[in-house]
Structure formats: C-alpha cells, structure tokens
Amino acid sequence: MHKRSLRRLAVPAMLAAIAVGLAAPAQAGGAGPGQGQGGKAAAEIVTGTKLEGRTAALTFDDGPNPYDTPRLLEVLKENQVKAVFCLWGDFVKQNPELVRQIVAGGHTLCNHTMNHDNLAAWTPEAIREDLEATSALLHEVAPNVPIPYFRAPYGAWGQSPQVAADLGMQPLGWGFTIEDWETQDPDVLAERLETRLRANPGAVALLHDGPAMDRSGTVEAVARVIPELKAEGWRFHQPDRRG
Template sequence: MTTSRRRALRLVTAPLALGALLLGVAPAQADGAGAGPGQGGPATADIVTTTKLQGRVAALTFDDGPNPHDTPRLLEVLEEHDVKAVFCLWGDVVRQNPDLVRQIVEAGHTLCNHTMHHEDLSGWSPEAVRADLEATSALIHEIVPGAPIPYFRAPYGAWGRSPQVAADLGMQPLGWTVTIEDWETQDADVLAERLETRVRANPGAVVLLHDGPVMDRSGTVEAVARVIPELEAEGWRFHKPDRRG
C-alpha cells in the first residue's frame, strides 16, 4: 500500500489525531505537553534546537530506544514527575520491542523518527532518505496505528539532505542545544551534574539523552531521576521542542 493510501485510510479511522499528523502538527494537550505559545505550524526544513518558550523551560529527548533494560525505569521516572518527553525511535530496535513502543505512546510521550538502521545519512540521496524515513514510520505505525510522529532526528546529527525530506513528510528536524555525553560514561554522579548545570545555563534548550540498547543506560536514567525534581523545585517545567524551526 502506498503512503498516500495509508494516510487516507488512517484519516477515515482517526480523523482528529491523524489530521494533525498530516499537517505535521502534534495535537495540543491539556497538560501543557502540546504546542504552546510560539509553537505549532507545518514542518519546515529548519533544524529546531529549542522550545522557543521563555523562562525556565527544557525539552527532554531520548535517542536510540526503546531498551528493555532501561526504558521501563525511565518511563516510571517520567510518570512519577508528570514529565512528557520525546522518544527518537530506532527502527531495528522498535521491531524487537513493540510493547515498549506501545507503553511510550500510552504514557503520552511524543515520537520521533530516528531512521531504520541508525546510519550516517550525510551522503544519502533524497530518494534514499525518504525510503528509509517512510519505512521507519510505517514500522512504528504497525505497532501504534495513528500515533503522530511530528519529529525526525538524524543519527549522529549527520543531516545531509534529510531535513527537507523530513519536512516534506510532515516531520520537523529535531536537533539539540544541550547534551551530557552519556555515550562516554554512565557514571550517574557525572551525568547528573552535567544535566543540571547545562540545563540551567540554557533556558529553553532541547536536551539530548539516550535510552538505546547499545550500552547500559542506567546512569542516564538515574541522572534524570535526580535532576527532574531539583529543577522542578526551582520552577523549571518540561515541554515539547518547537515545531517551526
């Protein structure tokens, strides 16, 4: 079935949520996790790196998952503090962990296409990029039909021609402002210090974290568990990234 025919069918079965998907807009939510002032609109080829909201705001994003060893605990931490995040899903890992993808969606988090095989896209043709992104989204939708996928993130930040392709498919290219280099260490003390310090220094930032199975991610999860309540006590809130570039 072609992409256009799949979209037409989904529009019939779930008009509200999928109308938002076709427009490239994640539906607003009453809990503040949806599009806010200065956000929303159709996808563009600009790579977003902030929430574009004022004050003590940050967006948490997690790449390369889901991971059966660490993602369940991460979901518990986020639920405990009523924080919504963006999960950038790796297609090969999605295929191995469909129940976790369902849990992510059921918990109200936002999905991001992170390609099928986590390859460097910098030298790919637009046609090859499009085929990969469409295949990844189709796989996700086999598991969670109708779930919006409003963002795309290129592995390694190697964008190449992918931003325009993603925008044409209704997905906003999603970069980041802050990272804690959790691929270098899983020492929770080090990661918590980095996360807390760097978020405070960058109000409005999109934060890059990882929950994928390439390595143990328990340190990342523990750092998030420590830092969220500390930041919330200072008046910080967690929101989606911008949707306009």
C-alpha cells in the first residue's frame, strides 16, 4: 500500500451523511451565472442523469490523487467514458498537473470545497467564501474551465445548495455509492458497482479517487465493470442540471 500524506476522511461522519445526501430536500432555484462556473443552476440536489434506460453518471470524490487518479484516467480513456471529478482544494494545490490531465481527458470538474469541511452549520456567507476560493483555485490551475457542479462533503448540505446555485453550480448528490471507504477489495467493489448500477439505471454513482486511502480497488472495479456494461449497451452521461 502506498504511503498517504493525509488521512482526514471521517468515516463515521460519511456513513451518517449518506442518508442526508440521498434525501436532502429541494430548495428554491438560483439563476446567477456565478464566476464563470457553469451557467444557470437551481438549488435542487440532482441524483440522476435525466435520461432513461441503461444510463449512469460516474462521479469521483476527494481527488486528485497522484497514486490512483492517473490509472483511473487511463481506464476511462480506454473505455471512452467521461466522468465528473469532485475536487478537494487542498489536493488541487498539491497536484495541479493532475487537474489539467482531468480536464484534458474531457472530464467535468465539480467543486468539493477547499478543506473538505462539514458545511451543515455554516452561514451562507462562509459557504460562499469557501466555494469561491475553491473555484478560483481551480481556475488558476485550469483557466476558463467550467465548474458546473458542487458537492457538499459528507453530504452535509446545510445552506450550501442555494449558495452553489447562485454561483452557477448545480448541487450534485448521488443515487448510490459503493462504500469504497470501507474496503478496497476489488472483488467486493466490482460486485457492488455492477449490482447497484443495474439496480439504479439513470443514477449518479458516487466513488472515490482521493488520497485519504489506497483507491486501487476502486480503479480496478471500474476497469472490470465498465467494459462489460458498455458491451451491453449502457451509456455514461453527465448528471442532470437544472435552472
């Protein structure tokens, strides 16, 4: 296992927040284009692709990760799949070239805050300051690249959906996760990914490529499952956007 320099994922908080991420209520829409992030957005938390049938959206949280993100990008390229990367500002600072590789691969950026803090009790002003700083950092690394989505760490949304929408970022939830913070056994994760994709057509899938732990099992699960599903006619699309 690779040595990791930062291990700050709070697993109990993540487990407790899954229900929050899935069930957070819709809020009033925001129409502001923000600082060039993604155009008009609404404060409703989206969890699907808006398309019917054998479709899904792959999203990866907490990167970029110099150990596993490069291999993940190779797997996605090999399978001609585009994904959404929800990036953590601390790791963007450490790995700016990886962010540029994500963009060069045609993938979509998502603001995942600067320090991966729980926003549940934050004021709108504090949330806006953090989201703007994170987007500014992303634009410093990858100028003029749209940032059409925002995902709250731990699914602890608080007042962040409206703030994100006002900045032009659609709040991005998920339809299912594979709990890849519990294990990195590729057999277990591949089974979870395949089973839950089949059971939730059109859903946003939450996976992780961040360096808080080894993510090679997640990457291997993607490498096994995606070719099989694509051969069956599954398509991988962007998550829905409102506004």
